[in-house]
Amino acid sequence: MNTEVSVLYFAKSAELTGLKAENITVPSNISSLQLWQHLETRHPRLSVLRDQVVLAVCQEYVPLGEQLLTLRDGDEVAVIPPLSGG
Amino acid sequence: MAADGGQDLITLTTDKLSADGVSESVTCPSCGAVSLFIGTTRDHFEGKKVIRLEYEAYSPMAESELRKICREIRTKWPSVRHINIQHRLGVVPITEASVIIGISSPHRSDSLEAVKYCINTLKATVPIWKKEIYESGEPCWKENKECLWADTGKDPK
Numbered sequence: 001m002n003t004e005v006s007v008l009y010f011a012k013s014a015e016l017t018g019l020k021a022e023n024i025t026v027p028s029n030i031s032s033l034q035l036w037q038h039l040e041t042r043h044p045r046l047s048v049l050r051d052q053v054v055l056a057v058c059q060e061y062v063p064l065g066e067q068l069l070t071l072r073d074g075d076e077v078a079v080i081p082p083l084s085g086g
Numbered sequence: 087m088a089a090d091g092g093q094d095l096i097t098l099t100t101d102k103l104s105a106d107g108v109s110e111s112v113t114c115p116s117c118g119a120v121s122l123f124i125g126t127t128r129d130h131f132e133g134k135k136v137i138r139l140e141y142e143a144y145s146p147m148a149e150s151e152l153r154k155i156c157r158e159i160r161t162k163w164p165s166v167r168h169i170n171i172q173h174r175l176g177v178v179p180i181t182e183a184s185v186i187i188g189i190s191s192p193h194r195s196d197s198l199e200a201v202k203y204c205i206n207t208l209k210a211t212v213p214i215w216k217k218e219i220y221e222s223g224e225p226c227w228k229e230n231k232e233c234l235w236a237d238t239g240k241d242p243k
Contacts, residue, residue, distance in 0.1 A: 010215060011142055011217070012215075081227065083210070083215065083229070083233040085148070085185070
């Protein structure tokens with residue numbers, strides 16, 4: 001089953017994609033790594049971030065890996081490059 | 087939220103920050119100590135002259151992560167009274183403050199330790215990003231070494 005989620009891009013990832021946000025349709029059960037790979041397929045320039053990025057799903061950090069997500073329509077996914085606050 | 091009226095004040099703003107304002111906001115009659123941290127912007131990095139900084143945030147999540155830090159502070163240092171964390175967003179000119187943390191407690195040890203914990207944890211967990219704009223050369227998105235997924239975090243030295 002597919003769901004439509006919104007993806008937010010920040011900092012370097014926004015520059016690489018040229019986007020702040022977009023809606024995408026993905027399987028509702030998907031690993032965080034598969035979700036990232038889906039984004040890389042849409043935006044190949046994101047690949048430079050592959051080893052230095054995590055996702056935030058519904059405002060909780062999720063590293064790229066086998067962890068299975070259960071996504072629902074309207075869930076917010078953010079691409080999180082290395083932090084530099086403070 | 088703390089017991090007996092202790093406040094967590096969290097602000098993300100493009101306005102200039104005020105150390106006096108933060109200090110006054112956490113001062114209270116039962117506290118003998120107010121500890122402040124001010125993070126300012128440096129004018130150089132690796133020999134390059136920085137002309138300004140630009141900050142961007144995933145604001146709703148930055149606020150929720152800052153609230154988590156406040157809860158952690160109150161668990162570790164229950165005597166802490168008020169916490170005020172302000173982070174500037176947008177363009178921050180050189181030498182101006184990008185972050186101010188103020189914490190009050192009855193005795194100085196707790197507020198001093200809590201402020202240190204607060205800035206260290208903020209740098210590791212709060213979704214805010216800083217871009218340095220140089221006099222010449224390409225701008226650079228910085229990476230905190232405290233951030234677990236930064237490249238510099240994997241440096242064995």
